[in-house]
Amino acid sequence: MKKIEAIIKPFKLDEVKEALQALGITGMTVLEAKGFGRQKGHTEMYRGAEYVVDFLPKLKIELVIPSDQVEAIIEAIKTVAGTGKIGDGKIFVVDVEQAVRIRTGETGASAL
Amino acid sequence: MKKIEAIIKPFKLDEVKEALQALGITGMTVLEAKGFGRQKGHTEMYRGAEYVVDFLPKLKIELVIPSDQVEAIIEAIKTVAGTGKIGDGKIFVVDVEQAVRIRTGETGASAL
Amino acid sequence: MKKIEAIIKPFKLDEVKEALQALGITGMTVLEAKGFGRQKGHTEMYRGAEYVVDFLPKLKIELVIPSDQVEAIIEAIKTVAGTGKIGDGKIFVVDVEQAVRIRTGETGASAL
Amino acid sequence: MSHLRKSLKFLPLLMLASPAVSAQAETVADLAARLEASDAQNAYIFNTLLFLIGGFLVMWMAAGFAMLEAGLVRTKNVSMQCLKNISLYAVAGVMFWLVGYQLMYGITEGGFIGKLAIMQFSEANAADGYSAASDWFFQMVFCATTASIVSGALAERIKFWPFLLFTALLTGLIYPIVGSWEWGTGWLDAKGFSDFAGSTLVHSTGGWAALAGAIILGARAGKYGANGQINPIPGSSMPLATLGVFILWLGWFGFNGASQLAMGTISDVADVSTIFVNTNMAACAGVVVAVLYTQLRYKKIDLTMALNGALAGLVAITAEPLTPSVPVALLVGGLGSLLAMLAVPLLDKFKIDDVVGAIPVHLVAGIFGTLAVAFTNPDVKFMPQLIGVASIGTFVFIVSAIIWFALKKTIGIRVSAEQEHVGLDQGELGVAAYPEFVS
Amino acid sequence: MSHLRKSLKFLPLLMLASPAVSAQAETVADLAARLEASDAQNAYIFNTLLFLIGGFLVMWMAAGFAMLEAGLVRTKNVSMQCLKNISLYAVAGVMFWLVGYQLMYGITEGGFIGKLAIMQFSEANAADGYSAASDWFFQMVFCATTASIVSGALAERIKFWPFLLFTALLTGLIYPIVGSWEWGTGWLDAKGFSDFAGSTLVHSTGGWAALAGAIILGARAGKYGANGQINPIPGSSMPLATLGVFILWLGWFGFNGASQLAMGTISDVADVSTIFVNTNMAACAGVVVAVLYTQLRYKKIDLTMALNGALAGLVAITAEPLTPSVPVALLVGGLGSLLAMLAVPLLDKFKIDDVVGAIPVHLVAGIFGTLAVAFTNPDVKFMPQLIGVASIGTFVFIVSAIIWFALKKTIGIRVSAEQEHVGLDQGELGVAAYPEFVS
Amino acid sequence: MSHLRKSLKFLPLLMLASPAVSAQAETVADLAARLEASDAQNAYIFNTLLFLIGGFLVMWMAAGFAMLEAGLVRTKNVSMQCLKNISLYAVAGVMFWLVGYQLMYGITEGGFIGKLAIMQFSEANAADGYSAASDWFFQMVFCATTASIVSGALAERIKFWPFLLFTALLTGLIYPIVGSWEWGTGWLDAKGFSDFAGSTLVHSTGGWAALAGAIILGARAGKYGANGQINPIPGSSMPLATLGVFILWLGWFGFNGASQLAMGTISDVADVSTIFVNTNMAACAGVVVAVLYTQLRYKKIDLTMALNGALAGLVAITAEPLTPSVPVALLVGGLGSLLAMLAVPLLDKFKIDDVVGAIPVHLVAGIFGTLAVAFTNPDVKFMPQLIGVASIGTFVFIVSAIIWFALKKTIGIRVSAEQEHVGLDQGELGVAAYPEFVS
Ligand SMILES: Nc1ncnc2c1ncn2[C@@H]1O[C@H](COP(=O)(O)OP(=O)(O)O)[C@@H](O)[C@H]1O
Numbered sequence A, B, C: 001m002k003k004i005e006a007i008i009k010p011f012k013l014d015e016v017k018e019a020l021q022a023l024g025i026t027g028m029t030v031l032e033a034k035g036f037g038r039q040k041g042h043t044e045m046y047r048g049a050e051y052v053v054d055f056l057p058k059l060k061i062e063l064v065i066p067s068d069q070v071e072a073i074i075e076a077i078k079t080v081a082g083t084g085k086i087g088d089g090k091i092f093v094v095d096v097e098q099a100v101r102i103r104t105g106e107t108g109a110s111a112l
Numbered sequence D, E, F: 001m002s003h004l005r006k007s008l009k010f011l012p013l014l015m016l017a018s019p020a021v022s023a024q025a026e027t028v029a030d031l032a033a034r035l036e037a038s039d040a041q042n043a044y045i046f047n048t049l050l051f052l053i054g055g056f057l058v059m060w061m062a063a064g065f066a067m068l069e070a071g072l073v074r075t076k077n078v079s080m081q082c083l084k085n086i087s088l089y090a091v092a093g094v095m096f097w098l099v100g101y102q103l104m105y106g107i108t109e110g111g112f113i114g115k116l117a118i119m120q121f122s123e124a125n126a127a128d129g130y131s132a133a134s135d136w137f138f139q140m141v142f143c144a145t146t147a148s149i150v151s152g153a154l155a156e157r158i159k160f161w162p163f164l165l166f167t168a169l170l171t172g173l174i175y176p177i178v179g180s181w182e183w184g185t186g187w188l189d190a191k192g193f194s195d196f197a198g199s200t201l202v203h204s205t206g207g208w209a210a211l212a213g214a215i216i217l218g219a220r221a222g223k224y225g226a227n228g229q230i231n232p233i234p235g236s237s238m239p240l241a242t243l244g245v246f247i248l249w250l251g252w253f254g255f256n257g258a259s260q261l262a263m264g265t266i267s268d269v270a271d272v273s274t275i276f277v278n279t280n281m282a283a284c285a286g287v288v289v290a291v292l293y294t295q296l297r298y299k300k301i302d303l304t305m306a307l308n309g310a311l312a313g314l315v316a317i318t319a320e321p322l323t324p325s326v327p328v329a330l331l332v333g334g335l336g337s338l339l340a341m342l343a344v345p346l347l348d349k350f351k352i353d354d355v356v357g358a359i360p361v362h363l364v365a366g367i368f369g370t371l372a373v374a375f376t377n378p379d380v381k382f383m384p385q386l387i388g389v390a391s392i393g394t395f396v397f398i399v400s401a402i403i404w405f406a407l408k409k410t411i412g413i414r415v416s417a418e419q420e421h422v423g424l425d426q427g428e429l430g431v432a433a434y435p436e437f438v439s
């Protein structure tokens, strides 16, 4: 099994979710994050002084999947989460050794 | 070392923490998350229109442990975090190559 | 590629960011977290009853980097995030199999 | 009919008021009658104005309760708490018109119960001394206050509709009945009981109803551990709770001040002023005592207790805000606060779960304040005060308990464990307090 | 010149007011004149006081709109909504002084338009019956209310400066002109149109301006799906929205009550009291209807609709809060609320995106309330009401549309898609509502 | 003794007021005396009512400061800021009764200091012209305002108890002493100094005390970088800050309006009305200038500066809200706002860390407003204004500095670096502002 970690722009969440559902994915976990990267931040004004906010709001999507679905999922995310503008985000793939469904105790791919 | 990533229902945190402490675990990190899965969401009403909220509040617990404790910990989490109802969550196991305690510079199992 | 996961005290973020930038790191993702560990929590008062808050605010920094930079980065984080006081946090290293830049589709080290 | 034209009516109106101006033969007697009419008119206007200003200030307390309670419940129940507070105010208004007022003031002197009748507003009449509508408005907002007290104590687990039903009965029947005994000049008033602005009639009544409800409803899941430990359940927002208390403090000037019921004479308006000062001082003492007490007792100051302390001071002085001197008012407010501080852990000991501290603040300080009148007002004796506190307490507690019990056995009063767990905003209402989070 | 010394002036002043006290030969006529002057003075003070109290209560409504709107926009637009609300109040004040008041009240009876002139305050004069400055203040806060209505409907996508420009024109020209037709005793007043406190003049005017703006501006990105589906966009904070509605409810006692424009007689102050009661009851009915309706229709209660229901009840009763009996006031408020409930999804059907429900509440309930006067006030006929609603509607809608269109074609009224997406707080303003989050 | 019975007293009371009604032989002189008594009574009631309304409006400003400051400190210090605000109001009330009032108003004309005595309230007396208790209440809330100003500037790093101690000294001694010089008719008043509602006596006094404190306390950790850079530390909630400013704006009508100290005559109530208009216009100008200035100067509008601008406009007009015409009031408010805008970065340059902008708003605009009186009120000269500003500034700054210094050297005024870092809510208080987060 592999874990896909995708960092995306927050407003793309719904589209990504739908694309993944279309691929038969039934579960994922989303975390709020702040991203620092090539996308430059913006300046804010507070009491007459400017400051740069260079951590931008992002969402981190984590989903664990059978290894053979990795390519399709990367492809799907790339397609819908991309705007072509800097800051679209990244996809990382990590190996997962075990998965357990708490409710049933099922393990492995059937736990996903 | 392994990293246990457990996605649980938020109100189970205290019980999970206690069960893990009972196993001698001295550290863990918790993140707020939203989960999408088999557990169906609920509809909300806003200004006369319904909409489905299918991302539900979850907590993600991360703890890095010596490899030999994996089974015991999975067992413990399964026992206390399970309600038998859909949406109880998952446990994933990921390999960790290195651990460092920032304060002392200790590495490996002694950093945990 | 490796993923560095560093759990730090929140007020250290800016220093860590600068130290990493100095090493040529161009991207990272930060998540709010609550940490449980050796650092003891504090008691709060609410309506005449005390309770212990033993999950303390932490930040989790995730950055994926080429494998050869691991040591330098651990060193840098250790230096700037350390206060010498309990609770300074941990650094974990996890293997990453693949990285993709959503915007361009670049993969591997060039996606970072 | 329109904004400007209306103003043009002023002069003719004034003419009307002095019909004999141009007549040659106005006599001293004519003039005396005119002066008397003029005095009566001014008194009428001042008294009515006092009711209107006091009324809108007390209406504003509904917002205070809403914010205080929204701040002290968990995020998952905040929208529901807002809904309950605006709904109860609406229901109280309707019920107090439908039955409440006549039940309360349609009583015979020394009687036990008024009449079941809809409020009818008579024509304005100089002899009344004030506008009946203004009086009704002022009395109605008091009635609503009683209901607000209950909503806080039972928060986070009570079902919406049964709560609203109870509110209807509380504001339509229970409160008006006990109100009739005293302010309606019923039997308690005849006994010599005295409750200037309602430490007992309003605050303890709300407190007893809340207590009965809290016992029958049971504590929130997780509040009390298996082996007796108490688990604090912190609320969602301290600044909202603080705002709520400031609102209540402001509204209390109307609550106590306008309970003088008249300001058409020097003595009345001076009394209103004294009431303002004493009301304020009692609240100040309530804060100071709570801050000192929690600092000394717990080594840390408890903000929610400081907020409760202000309210307890206000509740305590409400039974008699006029006769005490300033030091006495400070003492009454300070002791009211101290008693509330002591009552909070006591309730927990009995596993009575009162989310916002309504019982310590409104019931405990209310009882204390009412009894204290015997010592602060020379015209008032202790026994009548005790009888008043006991009889109203017994009546409200028993009737409330019966209603709560009946509701429990029929439609049920408590949400399911599942709903309580996910929160009432999702379970019953369908809109989160901060619905935006992530998506 | 100073706080205490001033008070020492009281006695001499009183002496001045009764110059003949020490004279021996005061006659009945002298006394009659003195009594008359005294009556006139009291009436003057009471009337002025009504304007001042009503005025500060309506001013407070600006805070109510700010909180309601801050609560109903998304977090990323909250700071901007706060800025818009405080800025529009400031601009309304300046514009109503610069041109508004004279345009509104400098009209000849039965006329179509007042004069373009800066407001000049005359010396205080007993014969006026009230202070001109107090009247101006009271009229000004009404004008500001009109502008507040617009800001909510167009939130989350309109540019700041064009919005402020429109506000200036609305408060300086549009509102004063339609105001002049009725309250300025212009042609509509001559026709027999009646709008006691402004269901049409204030609320519908704001509503029409908002409607024109919402159509020309277009919906927020993502609000309406490609195949007709409606995507709710939940706001940032239900407790803030609730606070806003409580503030507005409180302010409405000033809005309607002080629109009696006088309280120097028993009849006037009794009327103000009746207005308080009816205003309150209409809002109560609005809440009750909204809660019941959403429960029955949607199986879940919608808090934002309950809040809108209170406001719709208030708007509906505003055209005639004096003549209805309580049951009629309940009916007017309840129907106003029901119509607003029905209008919300209707607007969505036409893809008109009104963020806070300003159009259902202020326009729909405002029209209904104005037409209903024909049935609640025996002196008012239906046709004049219809003419009033139609003529004001046509005028405001067309003129607003022209202005919005001109602004759109010149400086543009809508932020870029990118700015809308990141939120106006970041795009236009540069300070987030909760700027602290992480770092 | 009870709500309804009381009202039955009205008629007898009226009878009492006209004892001769039934007597046959009432003379013109009798009638004249009765009319005079009636006039005196009405004036008394009106004046007292002005104090009461003004008083509760200014009391409400305490909530405004609490919300403004809660919004502008970081989340980790919000509960503490709430606690400080409610506590300081309580302490101010007690101190102003214990010593403040007599120190302020027990001074001989032209004197330097009043007497150290507890406030004793005399019986109501028609000859006073107003109720002493109402006057005391009104003066007390002014005193509390002074203390509110300090709490904002020193937020996020000062210890609770030393802060409260300073508050006690400020409200019991410092403010009353400078108050006695002018409003107590002391030496400054004799010099011809004029400060209608307290630009200097209240606002600058608070500002000077805050400035001394800010210097001695030092800046928050991290506010000023090693090489001179300024690090903005954004607050927790812009909507709360906005709410606070709306509350303050509303309260200011009481602050300035009721400082007329009388409304029992046409001229007085007309003056109050003029003050309402000017107060409002100055605030409007303050907003407009701040919005324009920050747009032009920084290319982005700064909401917190717009909020400060409104307040600076209000502070500036407070020294003389009566004599200016509207354009002059706009100018005073606008310039006050501009000066505050310029002062914010200036303070930063001197590394004086003022969390909420209390010094620019209350001190800078307060000085400007006081000096400007020489140009807006023909009866006032520049030199006395300068003397007043300078003498009060010197006195307050030096005495405050001594107290702060003494506190620093004894019990310490600053929390530990560790406590500052984790936040005062955790370090000193023990309840987070939003304590619910995760668990
Ligand atoms: N090396 C990295 N490790 C972890 N997260 C990264 C890394 N680089 C970028 N990110 C995340 O991806 C987001 C987008 O990256 P950025 O460089 O701004 O644009 P792009 O994705 O177009 O290259 C960042 O905001 C950050 O959250």
Ligand SMILES: Nc1ncnc2c1ncn2[C@@H]1O[C@H](COP(=O)(O)OP(=O)(O)O)[C@@H](O)[C@H]1O
Binding pocket: A026, A027, A028, A029, A030, A062, A063, A064, A065, A101, A102, A103, A112, B007, B034, B035, B036, B037, B038, B039, B040, B056, B058, B085, B086, B087, B088, B089, B090
């Ligand atoms: N494949 C997955 N990858 C990551 N997280 C998952 C995955 N499937 C489920 N989850 C997480 O687990 C939670 C529970 O899953 P769900 O399917 O609802 O019920 P159950 O755990 O009973 O199977 C989800 O809300 C989501 O957070």
Ligand SMILES: Nc1ncnc2c1ncn2[C@@H]1O[C@H](COP(=O)(O)OP(=O)(O)O)[C@@H](O)[C@H]1O
Binding pocket: B026, B027, B028, B029, B030, B062, B063, B064, B065, B101, B102, B103, B112, C007, C034, C035, C036, C037, C038, C039, C040, C056, C058, C085, C086, C087, C088, C089, C090
């Ligand atoms: N085994 C672990 N797995 C995951 N996170 C851990 C683990 N141990 C500690 N942490 C995280 O590191 C933080 C600091 O650890 P702690 O034991 O308090 O102090 P120190 O870092 O000085 O050893 C914790 O708050 C927690 O977030």
